[in-house]
Amino acid sequence: MKSLILYSSLTGNTKKIAQSIYDTMQGEKEIKNISEVTDNNVDYEKYDIIFLGYWVDKGICDKNSKLVFENIHNKKLALFGTMGANTKGNYGINIMDKVKDVFSKDNEIVGSFICQGKIAEGLKVKYEEMLKLHPENEHIREQLKGHEESQSHPDEQDVSEAVRFTKDIMAKVSDM
Structure with missing residues (x-):
């Protein structure tokens, strides 16, 4: 084969x-x-x-x-x-x-x-910038949490x- x-x-x-x-x-x-x-x-x-x-x-x-x-x-x-x-x-x-x-x-x-x-480091930076503009946005917080969990x-x-x-x-x- x-x-x-x-x-x-x-x-x-x-x-x-x-x-x-x-x-x-x-x-x-x-x-x-x-x-x-x-x-x-x-x-x-x-x-x-x-x-x-x-x-x-x-x-x-x-x-x-x-x-x-x-x-x-x-x-x-x-x-x-x-x-x-x-x-x-x-x-x-x-x-x-x-x-x-x-x-x-x-x-x-x-x-x-x-x-x-792993999530690309650039995406983490993007989400951190978005969170500064929208600190109440739970979706962005979840994305950042997911970044940390993904690193292994x-x-x-x-x-x-x-x-x-x-x-x-x-x-x-x-x-x-």
Whole structure:
């Protein structure tokens, strides 16, 4: 089985998960940053499974990922992402569903995984400035609290879950 891992990473979170997926895989495999991908330099047809990694930006995958994802057709796909907010509960599920909608319906999405990652320091500064202007805004306070909580992610538990996700997907695809 030949596998490809494509990922986009702003702060290193998605890259860390992509590397753990790559290290877990057996067989012929490649890993590439989405920034290296152009329309004609990746032959998706030669892969049995493609793992696609993204970081969450405004409730959906980042724009560079989206541009690549929209051009993949007739493939088995496994999706993985990272985001600064806590991924447990409906919020994480809703984001994964939105990302699935980016892909052409001729693809088969065989699984999705999302975990928390560090929030970029620049975003913390932005929220601190916003809080100065709107000290009563509870949403901004929650975002700042989330920034602090995110700084240890992706942690060993997140990596362990990504490894389990990879093993499950590879077993599922080899049974198909």
